[in-house]
Amino acid sequence: MARAEAVVFDIGNVLIEWQPERFYDRIMAPADRQRMFAEIDLHGMNEAVDKGAPFQETVYAFAARYPEWEDKIRLWHDNWIDMASPVIPHSVRLLRALKARGVPVFALTNFGDDTYAFAELHYPFLGEFDRAYISGRLKLTKPDPAIYAYLEADCGIAPPALLFADDRAENIAVAEARGWRTHLFDGPEGWAARLVAEGFLNEEDAQ
Structure with missing residues (x-):
């Protein structure tokens, strides 16, 4: 060779380190975080960004589809550097x-x-x-x-x-x-x- x-x-x-679940466990009850990740495909949302979709627009549009979790989903954009650490x-x-x-x-x-x-x-x-x-x-x-x-x-x-x-x-x-x-x-x-x-x-x- x-x-x-x-x-x-x-x-x-x-x-x-890239552990979004860990970030959310710091800011909300872990049981709520588990339910949020089970109900909605946050990693799928992130994959769209990885494929070239605009970051803020993609996250905010996704968040608007889930009023119960909207403020938390927006943090994927607003506090992103805290996840990528x-x-x-x-x-x-x-x-x-x-x-x-x-x-x-x-x-x-x-x-x-x-x-x-x-x-x-x-x-x-x-x-x-x-x-x-x-x-x-x-x-x-x-x-x-x-x-x-x-x-x-x-x-x-x-x-x-x-x-x-x-x-x-x-x-x-x-x-x-x-x-x-x-x-x-x-x-x-x-x-x-x-x-x-x-x-x-x-x-x-x-x-």
């Missing part, structure tokens, strides 16, 4: 260590165009990728094979030379089927060890 040449990061739950510091250090060594580093993420631009203001490291493949800009989302094919064609690096970390097994499965190296992310320590094993970083860099 060809040597790995570039590293591809997912963002949600790899570089930034905190940063996973060790993962950010790994990203920057790779950059310091001259390794090409890409993002491949399901993220709205508006939300990514907003997140960059709070998390400067999001602007440090050599290339960022944002679903909301491409109108393609993982695990659609088309977004992986787009990355391959754009960067010009052969699939076996790409190492991809993502926290979702279905996203990893498509990358594997295309010949990518993959790592199912369940914490930065395992990811650091994989980067060392692939020869991208040494033990000191990976701390």
Whole structure:
């Protein structure tokens, strides 16, 4: 197999924690939160944004359909940065260590165009990728094979030379089927060890 040449990061739950349920459990009774998420497809609403729908307009229109929950749903927009937090510091250090060594580093993420631009203001490291493949800009989302094919064609690096970390097994499965190296992310320590094993970083860099 060809040597790995570039590293591809997912963002949600790899570089930034993304747990909307946890946010809502802080501001409402957990039982009410569970009922709200059971009754309405908030993750489906978010997926529309990831596919390119305008952020505020999409959330507010969705909220208006559910008067009982309207004020809470609007928080998906109004307090979004509180959901997309905190940063996973060790993962950010790994990203920057790779950059310091001259390794090409890409993002491949399901993220709205508006939300990514907003997140960059709070998390400067999001602007440090050599290339960022944002679903909301491409109108393609993982695990659609088309977004992986787009990355391959754009960067010009052969699939076996790409190492991809993502926290979702279905996203990893498509990358594997295309010949990518993959790592199912369940914490930065395992990811650091994989980067060392692939020869991208040494033990000191990976701390």
